[in-house]
Amino acid sequence: MPKQNDDIGMEENNNLMEPERVFVHKLVDASKTQRNRAIERLKKWINARTLNPINYFQYDELINIWKGLYYNMWMCDKPVIQDELAQQVSSWVHEFHNEKQAQLYIRAGFETFVREWWGIDQWRLSKFMTFVRYFLQQSFKFLKQQNWLKKYILNFTRMLKEGSLNPNKNQSANGLKMHLIDIYLEELAKVGGTSLKPKKLILLLSPFFNIMKMSESEVLVKHVYKSLFIPIIQYSDVGIDPEIEEEMELVKPFGLQTGEAELVDDNNEDEDAALQFDYKLLSEKLLKVAKVESCNQKRRKLLYDLAKKFDVLSRGIYPLYDMKVPAVFASEQEAFDLDIKSLRELHREVGEICHKKKSERNPEEIEEILKKHNITKKRQKTRRSKAKKQTQ
Numbered sequence: 001m002p003k004q005n006d007d008i009g010m011e012e013n014n015n016l017m018e019p020e021r022v023f024v025h026k027l028v029d030a031s032k033t034q035r036n037r038a039i040e041r042l043k044k045w046i047n048a049r050t051l052n053p054i055n056y057f058q059y060d061e062l063i064n065i066w067k068g069l070y071y072n073m074w075m076c077d078k079p080v081i082q083d084e085l086a087q088q089v090s091s092w093v094h095e096f097h098n099e100k101q102a103q104l105y106i107r108a109g110f111e112t113f114v115r116e117w118w119g120i121d122q123w124r125l126s127k128f129m130t131f132v133r134y135f136l137q138q139s140f141k142f143l144k145q146q147n148w149l150k151k152y153i154l155n156f157t158r159m160l161k162e163g164s165l166n167p168n169k170n171q172s173a174n175g176l177k178m179h180l181i182d183i184y185l186e187e188l189a190k191v192g193g194t195s196l197k198p199k200k201l202i203l204l205l206s207p208f209f210n211i212m213k214m215s216e217s218e219v220l221v222k223h224v225y226k227s228l229f230i231p232i233i234q235y236s237d238v239g240i241d242p243e244i245e246e247e248m249e250l251v252k253p254f255g256l257q258t259g260e261a262e263l264v265d266d267n268n269e270d271e272d273a274a275l276q277f278d279y280k281l282l283s284e285k286l287l288k289v290a291k292v293e294s295c296n297q298k299r300r301k302l303l304y305d306l307a308k309k310f311d312v313l314s315r316g317i318y319p320l321y322d323m324k325v326p327a328v329f330a331s332e333q334e335a336f337d338l339d340i341k342s343l344r345e346l347h348r349e350v351g352e353i354c355h356k357k358k359s360e361r362n363p364e365e366i367e368e369i370l371k372k373h374n375i376t377k378k379r380q381k382t383r384r385s386k387a388k389k390q391t392q
Helices: 003-027 033-051 059-074 080-095 099-119 125-145 148-163 171-191 198-204 208-216 218-234 242-248 258-262 279-290 297-315 323-354 363-391
Strands: none
Touching: 003 033, 003 059, 033 059, 033 080, 059 080, 059 099, 059 125, 080 099, 080 125, 080 198, 099 125, 099 171, 099 208, 099 297, 125 148, 125 171, 171 208, 171 218, 198 208, 198 279, 208 218, 208 279, 208 297, 208 363, 279 297
């Protein structure tokens, strides 16, 4: 008797999974008409199923659905149709009536890209790169709908750090990681623009701090350095040459042309898509990451280098013309602080003598104090000239 009950239970589970299985089979059907119908019906089914908490999706179910969507794109021909499909499937993030369900959909999507990336051939690579771009953009739009709340940002960045932007795992998907590094700030600028606060920007960059700190791949670390952090400096207000400012008005931040932006997203609400970075805050964050014990020496030097560059940038100096600017700036700042300190000491010592009665004053004391100040000044000048010579 118990065996019969088990069989009945298995049949019931199969019946519950039947709609999902049917959709997956239809998504990869040989008939183009069947595949298109499956896409239309799947969207309505997702919308209807997430209305009732009893029918919420499990993560494994979404993984299966995403596998069907992935191979539906695989079988899709013609660039225009591929583009429409990528936009449609990516926008389904907003069909879920529950935030946790939408987050599961995003997680399942990126997990599918990581798992399948190694098998993409050269003829299909372009359409899947476009697919990832649209999906990342819609993920940012989901975060924007949640008013960029910290808990949603942390969930999103944690998902990236554990999966598609993991510093050392999933090496077969390093191509995907490099593509995400290339497009991350572009898509974030389109969605966030000036409405995104500097502290939230730092949180959104945490997967890349993690790569700089922990990745064993020299290629990946250098790509984050050159393709993500250096462009932040290049497209800063200090970095744009006033002589070509009129030409730069036609260029969106991070290399995106205005015309391209209109083609990618006609409903873009932010006219000014420039991200508002706090360079001092970014410098301090890079220093904190560099001081972590798990950070190896090579990575630490690179992080310190970036921290110096952003610190100099926060003071209105462009650090990429001369790579020795940070060191020179640091030595001059130190010398300036020492000058102030010696002047304060001189003021204090002379003041003490002035407060004495005329009968108690000794002219030789003032001469000694001035002589001492001159010697200190000469020493500081010598140190400053030595520091400059070392940087040249």
